[in-house]
Amino acid sequence: MATAWHLLSIAELAPQIRRREVSPTTVVRVQLDRIAALDGALHSYAVVMADAAMAQAEAAEAEIAAGRYRGPLHGVPIGIKDLCWTEGVPTAAGMAIHRDFRPDRDATVVRRLRDAGAVLLGKLQLTEGAYSDHHPSVTAPVNPWHADYWPGISSSGAGVATAAGLCHGAIASDTGGSIRWPSAANGVTGLTPTWGRVSRHGVFALAPSLDHVGTMARSAADAGLLLQAIAGVDPEDPTALHDPVPDCLGGIATDLRGVRIGIDADWNGDGVDAEVGAVVGAAAEVLQALGASLVDVRVPDAVRAGSGLTDDWAASCAVEAAVAHAATYPARRDQYGAVLASVIEAGRALSGIDYQRILLRRAQLRGRMVALLRTVDLLLTPVHPYAPLSLAAVRTLGEQPALIAGLQRYTCPFNLTGHPTLTLPGGLSRQGLPIGFQLVAPHLGEAMLVRAGAAFQGATGWHRQHPVN
Numbered sequence: 001m002a003t004a005w006h007l008l009s010i011a012e013l014a015p016q017i018r019r020r021e022v023s024p025t026t027v028v029r030v031q032l033d034r035i036a037a038l039d040g041a042l043h044s045y046a047v048v049m050a051d052a053a054m055a056q057a058e059a060a061e062a063e064i065a066a067g068r069y070r071g072p073l074h075g076v077p078i079g080i081k082d083l084c085w086t087e088g089v090p091t092a093a094g095m096a097i098h099r100d101f102r103p104d105r106d107a108t109v110v111r112r113l114r115d116a117g118a119v120l121l122g123k124l125q126l127t128e129g130a131y132s133d134h135h136p137s138v139t140a141p142v143n144p145w146h147a148d149y150w151p152g153i154s155s156s157g158a159g160v161a162t163a164a165g166l167c168h169g170a171i172a173s174d175t176g177g178s179i180r181w182p183s184a185a186n187g188v189t190g191l192t193p194t195w196g197r198v199s200r201h202g203v204f205a206l207a208p209s210l211d212h213v214g215t216m217a218r219s220a221a222d223a224g225l226l227l228q229a230i231a232g233v234d235p236e237d238p239t240a241l242h243d244p245v246p247d248c249l250g251g252i253a254t255d256l257r258g259v260r261i262g263i264d265a266d267w268n269g270d271g272v273d274a275e276v277g278a279v280v281g282a283a284a285e286v287l288q289a290l291g292a293s294l295v296d297v298r299v300p301d302a303v304r305a306g307s308g309l310t311d312d313w314a315a316s317c318a319v320e321a322a323v324a325h326a327a328t329y330p331a332r333r334d335q336y337g338a339v340l341a342s343v344i345e346a347g348r349a350l351s352g353i354d355y356q357r358i359l360l361r362r363a364q365l366r367g368r369m370v371a372l373l374r375t376v377d378l379l380l381t382p383v384h385p386y387a388p389l390s391l392a393a394v395r396t397l398g399e400q401p402a403l404i405a406g407l408q409r410y411t412c413p414f415n416l417t418g419h420p421t422l423t424l425p426g427g428l429s430r431q432g433l434p435i436g437f438q439l440v441a442p443h444l445g446e447a448m449l450v451r452a453g454a455a456f457q458g459a460t461g462w463h464r465q466h467p468v469n
Contacts, residue, residue, distance in 0.1 A: 005030045006165035007466060010222040013168060014072035020064065024075030028057040028119050031077045035121070035166050038469055043139045044161035046082040047090050048122040053077065056119040063117070072225055074117030079167035081158050082123035083130055084110050084213075085202035093204040094126040094154070096137050097328055097335045107202025108237065109171055109213055109230040116229040121167050125157030129321070130173060130206040133339035143185060144467040145433050150389040152182025154206075158216045159186035164469055169217035169226050173203065175210045176313055177384070177411030183216055183423040184383040184436030187465055189453065190216045191223035194443050195418030196241040198227070199234035207320035208239075210313075210415040219463050220422060220453025224248030227446060246447040252454045257291035259452065261439075262376035264299045271305065271406060272385040279427040279435045280382050283456065287380070290455050295376050300368040302361065303413045309365070310405040312358045313412040315346070319355055322347030366417040370443070373419070377448055379440040381410045383423055388433035414440055422449040425462040434465070 005013070005027050016022045032050050039045050060075035080086060083093040085103035087110075092098040106114065113120065128135040132153055143151040144164040152159050155172035159182025162170050172179050174192040183190030191214050198213040205211060215226035228248055234240040261284070268280055288294050302309055322329070322344045329336060329344050336344075373379065384407045386393075397404050414421055419440055426437045441449045457463045 006034055008168070009218040010072060010076055010168050010225055011219065013076060014074070017064065017075045018069055024057040024060040024064070024119060025054065027075065028053050028077050028121070031121055031166060038164060039166060042142045042144055042160050042164055042166070044125055044141045044157040044164065044166055045079070046092060046123045046125045046157065049089060049120055053119050053121050060117050060119065070117035073113065073229055076118055076168050077121045078113060078118045078226070079121050079124045079158060079161050079170040080110060081126055081155055081170065081172045083126060083173065083204035084171060086110050086120070086123060089123065091123065093130065094128045094135055094138060096135055097332055103202070105202070108199040108234050109203070112230045113171070118229070124155070124161055124170055127154035127156065128337045128340045129325070130154040130175060130178060130204070131321070131340050131343055133337060135337045144469050145187065146431070148390055148392075149433055150185055150391055150394045152185040154178040155182050155216065159183060159188060162186065162188045162216050162218065163467055165466070169215060169222050171226070171230065172214055172216050174212045174214055174415065175206045175317060176408055176415050179214050179216060180383050180411050180421060180423045180436075180438060184434065185388065187425045187434030187436070187462070187467070188216055188218060189220050189223050189425070189463060190214065190423040191220070191227055191446065191449065192421045193227055193231065193446050194241070194420045196239050197420070197444070197446065198231050199237040199240040201234055201236035205320070205324040207317040208324070209320060210317060212415065219457055220424065220450050221249060221252065223422070224446070224450035243444055246444070248447050248450040251447050251451045253451065254455060254458055255291040256287060256452060256455050259292040259378065259448070260295050260376040261287055261292045262295045262297035262372070262379045264297050267299050267304060268381055272382055273387040275387045275429050276382050276385060276435055280380065280437050283424070283426045283437045284380055286456055286459055287452065290459060292452075297372060297376060297379070299372065300365060302365045302368065303409070305405070305409065309416070310408045310412055312361055313408065313416055315350055315355070315358055316362065316416070318343050318347030319350055320347070362416050365413065369413070369417045369419065373440070373442040377441070378452055381438045381440065383436045383438045384410060388429050388431065388435065410438060419443060420446050420449060422453050424453050424456060425465065427462060428465065
């Protein structure tokens with residue numbers, strides 16, 4: 001039987017490339033052929049860099065043959081969310097206003113992928129400015145599991161392409177759930193690192209103090225491999241952390257003995273769909289069977305339903321977006337979609353006193369969450385409370401603020417506090433669609449996330465479920 005190269009994880013593919021059992025040119029050609037055959041319906045790519053990708057694959061093949069193997073990403077095809085500058089390649093950030101922008105240099109994360117020998121297949125589609133809606137001129141990516149269901153936002157293209165076998169992993173970003181929602185919706189693994197762990201230099205900003213650059217892949221190990229390649233201090237980004245890049249794979253084990261996992265049963269169950277609750281409960285049982293101890297905890301009152309936390313996140317995002325877009329908004333207002341424009345307007349209208357109150361509440365939340373995560377190694381939560389969302393249901397969110405708040409309940413708190421999270425596939429709905437769950441770690445706890453995710457995936461097969469395409 002022919003090998004389904006497009007379904008292999010990076011951890012499975014890399015040794016075969018290193019041993020020259022398969023060439024980078026073969027693997028890249030498989031991916032480009034799949035993109036040509038399938039992406040006309042899935043719309044996951046904004047730009048396909050076919051010629052450049054083949055040239056990179058040929059260069060990788062020659063280097064490996066000459067004994068100059070760079071590491072586990074060498075010759076591996078990766079997709080890039082289209083808000084990361086890519087030298088000479090259109091980088092629009094999902095916006096009509098930037099459709100013709102061709103950066104004269106790479107974002108730091110793109111340069112580091114090149115240095116690792118990865119092959120860049122192209123730029124992955126996203127919502128306008130990485131907020132919540134695609135620009136009217138953009139055809140939204142399609143969930144490969146079922147076209148009538150939500151593919152997540154804003155890293156929609158990254159989730160679709162990774163799930164559909166149109167790349168072996170992706171660089172994405174998360175400001176309020178934008179790695180976690182598409183990871184859950186498309187059945188892939190998403191790693192949102194500690195704020196500042198990855199440089200944001202050359203990455204279009206939505207809200208800089210909330211923006212996390214991270215990874216999406218087929219497995220926790222793959223997500224960790226990608227993170228190790230792109231993380232680290234960067235003189236171009238003074239907010240990038242100086243802490244050593246973690247060895248995410250060095251601590252991987254088959255058990256979780258000694259790991260304490262916190263669960264707030266009330267928070268996890270409040271208004272949560274039964275199918276989602278069942279997935280989170282089953283994940284807890286697996287983690288416990290692997291040796292972890294489950295610890296009852298109580299999350300801060302500030303994150304509970306009705307606390308107003310999601311309103312604080314929205315206001316913070318709006319103010320920062322208004323600053324990020326000051327050069328083009330309102331001067332070129334007519335080129336913005338209605339949703340992103342309304343967010344910027346809200347940010348411009350917020351008073352300084354009201355914003356200061358939000359900043360004080362945010363600082364208090366961060367302190368309380370840091371204290372909670374000193375008592376456990378990880379926190380287990382849903383990604384959101386809903387079973388897989390149909391597109392019809394998503395279209396009503398703008399008319400139902402409570403539904404929007406529910407969608408953000410388990411995601412935006414950790415953008416406000418800067419904590420790292422890992423989203424893992426944990427089951428399928430009655431309709432056969434993916435449902436994910438989330439692990440949260442203390443700041444700089446990415447290695448623990450990968451360890452726990454890899455152990456869970458070693459004991460289950462949900463990450464090996466793929467859409468039929």
